[in-house]
Amino acid sequence: MIYSWTIKRYLLQFFASCFCLALIFQSPQTTQAETSVGADTLYEGGPILTLEADGETVEALVTQNGQILATGSRASVEKYIGPNTRQVNLNGYTLMPAFVDGHGHFTFFASLVDGVNISSPPAGPMKDHDDIVAALQKKIKDDQIPPGESVFGWGYDDSLLLEGDHPDRDTLDRASTEHPIVLVHVSGHLATANSQALKAFNYTAETPDPPGGVLRRRPESQEPNGVLEENAMMPAFSILMQGNPEEKIQQIVRAQQGVFAKGITTVQDGATSPEAYSLLANTADQGLLQLDVVSLPLVEAYDAITAQGVVPLEYKNRLKVGGVKLILDGSPQGKTAFFREPYLIPPPGRDKDYRGYPRIDQATTDAALKRFADLGIPLYGHANGDASADMYIEALEKAMAGRDEIPAHNVMIHAPLVLEEHLDVMKKYGAIPSFFTAHVFYWGDFHRDSVMGPERASHLSPTRWAQDREILFNMHTDTPIVPYDQFHLVWTSVERKTRSGQVLGPAQKLTVHEALRAVTYNPAWIYGEADQKGTLSPGKIADMILVSQNPYDVAPSQIPKIEILATWKDGQLVYGQVPKDAKEKKKNSSGHSGTH
Incomplete structure (x- = not known):
C-alpha cells in the first residue's frame, strides 16, 4: 500500500x-x-x-x-x-x-551579482590570500564604497588556496578596517569576517558559540579569529538582503538572464527566507519573472510565507512553494558535515575523534518530517554526512509509520555519503536523493586525502546505487556553491574524474542518457511537473x-x-540565437563507441 x-x-x-x-x-x-x-x-x-x-x-x-x-x-x-x-x-x-535545476539558491545567486568573486579556478581567479585582499581593495576603490558600507565576497576555498587555510580577520583587515567585510566559503557553511563585521555582529571573546554553530578563536584566546561555522554565520547573511528593493529586483532580473544562458528554465530557491520570498513575489507580481522558480522556504519560515496567502505547490506568476527545507548538518569540504566515523584529518582545533556535528537534534528532525508529511508537503532535508543521513532516515521511517499512502516525495539534498541501507528505505517510502555530484570533480581529491579517506570517497554521490534501484534521483550544482553548468554535471557523473584527473568511484558511473535525465526529466518529476517538462514530447x-x-x-x-x-x-x-552558419560536420575521431 x-x-x-x-x-x-x-x-x-x-x-x-x-x-x-x-x-x-x-x-x-x-x-x-x-x-x-x-x-x-x-x-x-x-x-x-x-x-x-x-x-x-x-x-x-x-x-x-x-x-x-x-x-x-x-x-x-x-x-x-x-x-x-x-x-x-x-x-x-x-x-x-x-535543464531543470534540481537544487540551488537562486536569490543567493542573484545577490552575488554585485559581490566579489573570490573563487579559485575554474570558478574564479584566486590563488592565495593576497589575491583576495587585492580583489577586495579593488572593489572598494572601483565602486567608491563609502566607509561603513559592507563589502561581500563569495566562493573562497581554503583547500585550493596556497596557504591551505581560511583568510581570517587579520587578513581581511588588510583590505579595509573601515568597511565590514564578509566572505562566504564555497561550501556556504562557513564565512570569515573582518574586525568591523565582527563588531557589527556583536561577536566578542565573551560571546558563546550558538547552538549548531562555532566561532573559531585565536590561539590561546577566546577572541574570535573571524571564521564562523554554520549557525554562527547567520548574521552575515543579513548583509545579502540589504539594499534598495528595486535594485534587488533588478538583481533577480539580471541573474535570470545568467540562468537562461546556462540552458536552465526552471530554477530552485532553496532555504528561502521570508525576505527572499517577498523579493521573488514582488518580482513575479511585476511580471518580470520569465523563469519558473520553485521556492523551498526554511521550515521555520514556512508559516510566515504561507500566511501571506501563498498556496503551496501551485504556481502564481511563475513562482511556487514546492516544499520546505531542513538543514541537518554542514558540509564535508568545510569539515562540518556530521559523520559516523571521524574525519581523516580534523580541522584546526579539533581532536582526532572529531566527526562534525548536527545543526539540529533528532526530535526537531522527527517533528518536521511528520508535520509536513501530514500536510502533504515535500521536505527537502540537507544531509551531507552519513550520520545526518541516519537522522533523516530515522525521521522518515517515523513519519511514514502507519500510513497507507505516501503523502509526498521527500528529498535528501546533497546525500554525498548516503549508503545502500539508506537508499533501500528511501525507495520503500518514495523519498528521492538529490545528488551534488559536482563534489567528485571539485573536491574529490580533497575528500579522499583529507576529509574521509579512499573507502568512503569511493562511493561519494552514489548515483549508480540509486539508478540500479530505479530511484528517480536528480543532480544539482547547488549554485552559487559551484556555477550552474549542467553539462559539467553530466560529464562528472559519466567519467567521475577529479580535478587531478583521477577516477573516483568508477562503480558509480552513469551512462550519458541516465545523466541527462537526471538534469531534465527527473527533477521535473520531483517537482510534480513531469507532465509539462523534462522531455520534448507532445503536450x-x-x-x-x-x-x-x-x-x-x-x-x-x-x-x-x-x-x-x-x-x-x-x-x-x-x-x-540559432547560428546562421550551418554546423560543420566532423567525423568523431575519439573512438567513442556511442554508448549512451
Whole structure:
C-alpha cells in the first residue's frame, strides 16, 4: 500500500499526457483549428533529442502557443504546418529539453551579482590570500564604497588556496578596517569576517558559540579569529538582503538572464527566507519573472510565507512553494558535515575523534518530517554526512509509520555519503536523493586525502546505487556553491574524474542518457511537473535549448565543452540565437563507441 501514491502520481502524469495528446490528435475541433491556423513554429534541420528514450532523435518539432504540438519525421508533422508557420532551421545544431535545476539558491545567486568573486579556478581567479585582499581593495576603490558600507565576497576555498587555510580577520583587515567585510566559503557553511563585521555582529571573546554553530578563536584566546561555522554565520547573511528593493529586483532580473544562458528554465530557491520570498513575489507580481522558480522556504519560515496567502505547490506568476527545507548538518569540504566515523584529518582545533556535528537534534528532525508529511508537503532535508543521513532516515521511517499512502516525495539534498541501507528505505517510502555530484570533480581529491579517506570517497554521490534501484534521483550544482553548468554535471557523473584527473568511484558511473535525465526529466518529476517538462514530447511546454554538439555522439570528455547557443521558455526565445552558419560536420575521431 505504501507505493500507492507513487503509482497514482505516475498514472496522473500519464493520463495528463494522454489528455493532451487526445486534444492534439483526436479532437475534431482541435484538429480543425490546427488545420486552419497551423503551428506557430517548425524546428528542423538538426538532431532533436526527445530524451524519452536513450539516444532518441526526431527530424522535426512543431509548437503552438508555447506547447509542443507534435514531434517526428518531417512528413508526420506536415499536416500542422500552415501559411503562417515560422520555420526555424537548426543548421545542424542539436535541439534538446531545457535543464531543470534540481537544487540551488537562486536569490543567493542573484545577490552575488554585485559581490566579489573570490573563487579559485575554474570558478574564479584566486590563488592565495593576497589575491583576495587585492580583489577586495579593488572593489572598494572601483565602486567608491563609502566607509561603513559592507563589502561581500563569495566562493573562497581554503583547500585550493596556497596557504591551505581560511583568510581570517587579520587578513581581511588588510583590505579595509573601515568597511565590514564578509566572505562566504564555497561550501556556504562557513564565512570569515573582518574586525568591523565582527563588531557589527556583536561577536566578542565573551560571546558563546550558538547552538549548531562555532566561532573559531585565536590561539590561546577566546577572541574570535573571524571564521564562523554554520549557525554562527547567520548574521552575515543579513548583509545579502540589504539594499534598495528595486535594485534587488533588478538583481533577480539580471541573474535570470545568467540562468537562461546556462540552458536552465526552471530554477530552485532553496532555504528561502521570508525576505527572499517577498523579493521573488514582488518580482513575479511585476511580471518580470520569465523563469519558473520553485521556492523551498526554511521550515521555520514556512508559516510566515504561507500566511501571506501563498498556496503551496501551485504556481502564481511563475513562482511556487514546492516544499520546505531542513538543514541537518554542514558540509564535508568545510569539515562540518556530521559523520559516523571521524574525519581523516580534523580541522584546526579539533581532536582526532572529531566527526562534525548536527545543526539540529533528532526530535526537531522527527517533528518536521511528520508535520509536513501530514500536510502533504515535500521536505527537502540537507544531509551531507552519513550520520545526518541516519537522522533523516530515522525521521522518515517515523513519519511514514502507519500510513497507507505516501503523502509526498521527500528529498535528501546533497546525500554525498548516503549508503545502500539508506537508499533501500528511501525507495520503500518514495523519498528521492538529490545528488551534488559536482563534489567528485571539485573536491574529490580533497575528500579522499583529507576529509574521509579512499573507502568512503569511493562511493561519494552514489548515483549508480540509486539508478540500479530505479530511484528517480536528480543532480544539482547547488549554485552559487559551484556555477550552474549542467553539462559539467553530466560529464562528472559519466567519467567521475577529479580535478587531478583521477577516477573516483568508477562503480558509480552513469551512462550519458541516465545523466541527462537526471538534469531534465527527473527533477521535473520531483517537482510534480513531469507532465509539462523534462522531455520534448507532445503536450509539454516548449522549454528547449539549442546546443553546439549532440551529447550522445561526442566523446564523454567533450561533454563539458558543449555550448548553450539558444534557450526557449514556453516557446519564446529568451537567450541567444540559432547560428546562421550551418554546423560543420566532423567525423568523431575519439573512438567513442556511442554508448549512451
